[in-house]
Amino acid sequence: MNINVEAVWSWVSAYSLNIIGAILIFIVGKWLARRISRLLTKLLQKNNVDLTLVSFLSNLTYYTLIVLVMVAAAGRLGINTTSFLTIIGAAGLAVGLALKDSLSNFAAGVMLVLFRPFTIGDVVTAAGITAKVEKITIFNTLFCTPDNQLIIVPNNKIISDIITNINAKDTRRIDLTVGISYSDDMAKTKEILRRLAQEDSRILTDPAPTIAVAELADSSVNLVFRPWVKTTDYWDVRFALTENIKNALDAAGISIPFPQQDVHLFVEKEAASGVM
Secondary structure (H helix, E strand, C coil), X not given: CCCCHHHHHHHHHHHHHHHHHHHHHHHHHHHHHHHHHHHHHHHHHHCCCCHHHHHHHHHXXXXXXXXXXXXXXXXXXXXXXXXXXXXXXXXXXXXXXXXXXXXXXXXXXXXXXXXXCCCCCCEEEECCEEEEEEEECCCEEEEECCCCCEEEEEHHHHHCCXXXXXXXXXXXXXXXXXXXCCCCCHHHXXXXXXXXXXXXXXXXXXXXXXXXXXXXXXXXXXXEEECEEEHHHHHHHHHHHHHHHHHHHHHCCCCCCCCCCCCCCCCCHHHHHHHC
């Protein structure tokens, strides 16, 4: 096999700068890609972003930059990179269409982690459920219901719905409606409710509980009783108040009426006498 040394040397001489340039582009580009990826990791960790999301974004950034560096190095060697970019673009489009739902969940997961409408341990109402947040991943969120069921909800279902964070505030108001008979004493009922609020140390004095007549209903006079409590005490106080109100009203002789209808029967006099 005869090798034309002069031709080889001529080719090397002509392309040596391009080869060296391509190697330098790859080395420097790889160093920059690793550096940028590490800086991104530190930035995300500093902002307490989920570790799974940190790893995913760092790797995605690194390999995307590596692909761009390789394309740049190939261009330095005189290779037409237009076809590479076209193939990469077409592949990205195909993957995007195939993983449309997954990418939507991923984007929603990024928004949940960055904007933090809730954190792990919060009780929220989202996507039609009310439960405690167990874990937030890049594609879905895990909830634990009060009866200890684990519910996995795609992130795009959460981000596209109204989110109510029940634990966001330190205090919460209990809204109770107390119905009494029209013949009962409203002032006495208010005093009983006021006393119950004072006797329970978990009920806050500021803001003061609201006790007022809200409605004259068909079968009852409805009063609203709205005390404020710490969010952590909400259900315990609500259950206790409901029981205590019933016992206190019974002891005071105040009745809690139930819906009823009065039926009046009219009998025509002639029809009645005909029957006789």
